[in-house]
Amino acid sequence: MSFQYDFSQLDGATAVRLSGRLDSATASGFEKPLQDLFNQPASRVLMDFSALDYISSAGLRVVLMAAKRAKQSQGALVLCSLQQQVRDVFEISGFLRILDVADDSSAALNQLRART
Template identity: 45%
Template sequence: MEIRNETENGVAVLTPVGRIDSNSAREVEEALLPLFDQPRPVLVDFAALTYISSAGLRVLLLAARRSKATGVPLRLAGMSKAVDEVFKISGFAKLFQIHADRAAALAAGGTG
């Protein structure tokens, strides 16, 4: 799958495009987890994501653990209704700092 990787305002921004399912979750894992080896905050922008399954939630849980262990903040932004629904059903919404969109997430600052 296409995964954009940029830096904006000192924040590492990862933008997965399309679907995160059991077939593509590995690619997201390989792109996302190494970002916690650097001190910049990490933002996963879901604006171009149409779909996520529990395989994708697993990768985000691994990222949250890496964030907690390293102290590198993790933020999420730009969830569609479908993606937001999966986060809520799974009880994942409360585990993350979730912003309406990328601009709001970049403006948030702070430690988490």
């Protein structure tokens, strides 16, 4: 299965919907478009993982770099709707302790709203 992503606007935030596999073969092509979302200060980004089936360490690195970029630009990044197998990877890596994660997009939007 391949990796796909799309951007849309959702209640003042940019929603990034991921699907497929975010791994070493696909992560590099996704990194720049994701980083570019934080070119404007105070950008708010919601990453929806509901259709992402797999994430590797390369994918984790892309997400971590986006979180760092968000912080540098006084923006916000919230992940949501992680499937159990993807959540397990985030848990094992310790990323759930350092990233903002919500159960669903509604909760993620509430977290983003609270930061403005």
